[in-house]
Amino acid sequence: LRWHYRSQHEDLIVYSNHSFYDGRLISFPGAIHESSEMGVSLFHVEDGVYRRGTARDNPAEARVVAERVMHWAEWSVAHPDRDVTVGVVAFSEAQASAIEIELDRRRQERPDLDHYFREDRLDGYFVKNLENVQGDERDVMIFSVGYGRDENGKFTMNFGPLNRSGGKRRLNVAVTRARRRVEVVSSVRAEEF
Secondary structure, X not given: OOEEOOOOOHHHOHHHHHHOOOOOOEEOOOOOOOOOOOEEEEEEOOOOOOOOOOOOOOHHHHHHHHHHHHHHHHHHHHOHHHOOOEEEEEOOHHHHHHHHXXXXXXXXXXXXXXXXXXXXXXXXXXXXXXXXXXXXXXXXXXXXXXXXXOOOOOOOOOXXXXXXXXXXXXXXXXXXOEEEEEEEEEOOOHHHO
């Protein structure tokens, strides 16, 4: 179990290899170092607000996640020989629901992309919360942090399942599900922690 073959880009596994496996994983270095189709990318949502007092979601982040999913659906149509599978992981059930609602709204505007959103356990797109993603893998995994500054501008260090026992392991499992690219959508930046 020391051989890691899923990640087609070193950036997708290097952190987990260092932090969870003490550098013992043997991975295959990719031939491509920089590409808009591979690696890890952050999409910062400046106007994201975690609605702590009501729905416990972040609608601005949900919109950006839906934009990214639609981007990959359009990309797959434009490149039929290189179809890209997408999975979305939200850090909470409420955020996963907000993303599904926004994605449904956008899909109504683009019925020409319906074939991309097939229900297929191995290759279809999905939206799940952090606790339900084990075993799934896709070419592109999009993560929605969801948590951030609330309606009053307050940022607490509560990240739902991440704060519970085994939370770091769940996150590690989730981030290592991508074959080609990880996209993180977040309303907070590292320096705010």
